[in-house]
Amino acid sequence: MDISTQHTDAAPPTPRPGPDARTRTSRGASRTGDRIFLGLSRGSGILLLVIMAAIAVFLAYRASLAISKDHGSFLTTFEWNTNILPPQFGIAVLAFGTVVSSVIAMALAVPVAVGIALFLTHYAPRRLSGPIAYVIDLLAAVPSIVYGLWGALVLVPHLSGLYGWLDHYFGWTGVLSWQGGAARSLLTVGILLAIMILPIITNVSREVFRQVPRMHEEAALALGATRWEVVRMSVLPFGRSGVISASMLGLGRALGETMAVATVLSPTFDIKASLLDPGGGTFAQNIASKFNEATEFGQDALIASGLVLFVITLIVNGAARMIINRRKEYSGANA
Amino acid sequence: MTTPAVTDKSAGSLHGARLPKWFPVAAVAGSLVVAVAIGLGAGLQSRVQWGLIAAVLAVLSTYVVAARVEGRRQARDRIATSLVWVCFLVAVIPLASLIWATVKRGVKVLDGYFLSHSMAGVADTQPGGGIYHALLGTLEQVGLATLIAVPIGVLTAIYLVEYGRGRLARAVTFFVDVMTGIPSIVAGLFVLSFWILILQMGYSGFAGSLALSILMMPVVVRSTEEMLKLVPNELREASLALGVPKWRTILKVVLPTSIGGIVTGVMLAIARITGETAPVLLLVWGTNFINTNPFQDPQGSLPLYIYQQYANSSGSGAAYDRAWAAALTLIAFVMILNLVARGIARWKAPKTGR
Known part of the structure; x- marks a missing residue:
C-alpha cells in the first residue's frame, strides 16, 4: 500500500516524452541497443564469476609450485623456512593461531553483539537507539590498521593488569599462565578481533531481531510475559539462524584480518600452551610479516598459505549466506 | 499484568508490587559508590576493576531486591535488562578509547606542514616529515x-x-x-x-x-x-x-x-x-x-x-x-x-x- 502512495510522489520527474518519438521510428536500433545493454550487464555479472574462479586458479597454481618443493609436510611442519635449501614450511602453527584467535573473538563478541542488538531493538529508549546504531555503523568503518595501532599502543599496556590477575588465579591451568612481558599474545589478538567484528554481528542480528513478527511479541505480552520472557520466547527463537549466520560473517572477518594482528602479535613459529604468552601466528599475519623479505619462492609459499585461508573463508561465508538465504525465503522478508 | 503469586502484597489491586521507577538508577549509583569505596579500601589500582566490581554489584543487588519485592520472574527480567545495558557499555569503552587516543595523540604533529610534505630525507626516528x-x-x-x-x-x-x-x-x-x-x-x-x-x-x-x-x-x-x-x-x-x-x-x-x-x-x-x-x-x-x-x-x-x-x-x-x-x-x-x-x-x- 505504501508503494502506491509513493508512486504518485515519484512519478512526476520521470516521463520524458521527447526521446520516445525517435525510438519508435527506429525499432531495429533500439533492439540492438537492448542487446548491447543486456550483453554488457550480463558480461559484468559473468566477469565477477570469472574473477572468483581466477582467484582460485591462480592461487592454486602458484601454491602448487611452492608445495611441490616443500621438504617438510605442508600441513604439519612447525617451521617457515623458505630461504634455506631444501625449503621447509608448514601451516600447522598458523592454522592453530588463526583458529584459536578467531574462536576467542567469537566467544567474546557474539554474546555482547547479541546483547547490543537486543538493546537497540527492544531495550533502548527510542531517542537513544537511532544515534547508537549510527555510531556502531561508524565503528564498522574504522580501518583495521587504526585498530591495530590502537591495539598495540593502548590495549596491550592496559591488558597486563588483567593478565597478571588471570595468571594469579588461573595460572595453574597452564592455558592462562603468564610469564610477564608485553601482552602481545593470541588472547590479546582475540580480544582485539572481538572488538573489530562486534559491529558486523550487531548489525546483522539487529536486522533479524527487527523482523520478528509484532504478533509473536504481542501474543507473549498478552499472556503476561515480562520483557525478558518475550525476548526468550519469541525474539531469540525467531532470530536464531540470523544470529548464527551473523556470527559466521564475523568469523569470516576474524579469520582474514591481517593488519590488526600483524601490529599486535609478536609472532613465533611454535605453539604455546598458554594463550597469554606472546607467540604463535595467523595465516594473514604471517603473510604480511614475511612478505617483505620473501624471495619469489617465498612469495609462492605465502600464496599457498593464503590459498588455505581463502578456502576456509569461502566455506565459512558460503555457509553463512546459505543460512541467510534460506531464512529469507522462509520468512518472506525482503520482498 | 503479573502473576497471582505476588498479588498478596497489594491485595485488591490488579498490580503486583513494583519497585519505583528510580530504582535502577539508584542501584547503579549505589553500587558505584560501594565499588569506589572497596577499590580505595583494598588499594586496587585499575579503574577497570572498579568498574567491574560496580557492574557485578549493580546486577546482583538489583536481582536480590527485585526478587524480594517483585518476584522471581520480574527479577529475572531486571537482570536481563541490566546485562543488556552492561553489554552496551562494554562495547562503548573500546570505541571511546580508540577515538580518544587517536585524537589526543594525533593532533600533536598534524598541521599544514605534515599534510604538505613527504618523508623524503627524514629518518624513521627523526621528527618532521609528512604524509x-x-x-x-x-x-x-x-x-x-x-x-x-x-x-x-x-x-x-x-x-x-x-x-x-x-x-x-x-x-x-x-x-x-x-x-x-x-x-x-x-x-x-x-x-x-x-x-x-x-x-x-x-x-x-x-x-x-x-x-x-x-x-x-x-x-x-x-x-x-x-x-x-x-x-x-x-x-x-x-x-x-x-x-x-x-x-x-x-x-x-x-x-x-x-x-x-x-x-x-x-x-x-x-x-x-x-x-x-x-x-x-x-x-x-x-x-x-x-x-x-x-x-x-x-x-x-x-x-x-x-x-x-x-x-x-x-x-x-x-x-x-x-x-x-x-x-x-x-x-x-x-x-x-x-x-x-x-x-x-x-x-x-x-x-x-x-
Missing part, C-alpha cells in the same frame, strides 16, 4: 579502483535486478555474497600471483587498485541492487508502455530514480577500501618519496604509512606521533565520506521512497 606522498598515493589508488569497480558493479546489479533470471543470476548473487567476505590479503595475493609474478608487471599503485577494486565490486553490487529494487515497478511499466525500449527505461527512469542511493553505496564502498592496508602492502610496496604516476614504481599509501611508521619506528616517539597523526587523517577522511554518504541517502530518501 603528502601517502595521501596522494591513496587518492590515486582509490580513484583508479573506483573507476574499475563502479561500472562493473552497477552493471552487474542492473543485470541481477532487471534481467536476472535462472541459474546464472542465482550463481552471481551467491558469489557476490561470498566475494564480500574475501579477506583483503587474499585479494592482494591474487593480484600478486597474476599481475606481478606471472605477467611480471612490477609493484605499482595500479596493482594495488586492481586488488582494491576486487574488494569494492561486491559492495557496490550489493548496495546498488538494494537501491534498484526500491524503484517502484509502476515506473518501469509506465515507461515500457510508452514504447521506450528497456535499456532506455533503465538509463532514463530506473537509474535517475535511484541515483542517490547508488552514490551513497559507492561512497561507503570507497570509505571501506581506503583503509585497506594488506593488499597495498603486497602490491604497492610503499616509498618515502612523492611518486605521482600510479602505473609505474612503488607509491606511498596512507594506511601503509601508518603501518610502516609503527613497524619501523623501533620505539621512537617521533614515528609513533606520525603514525597517530596519519591515523587521525585516515579516520577523518573515512568518517567524512560516511557522513556525506548518509547525508545524501537521507536527502534523497523521500524521493526514491521505500
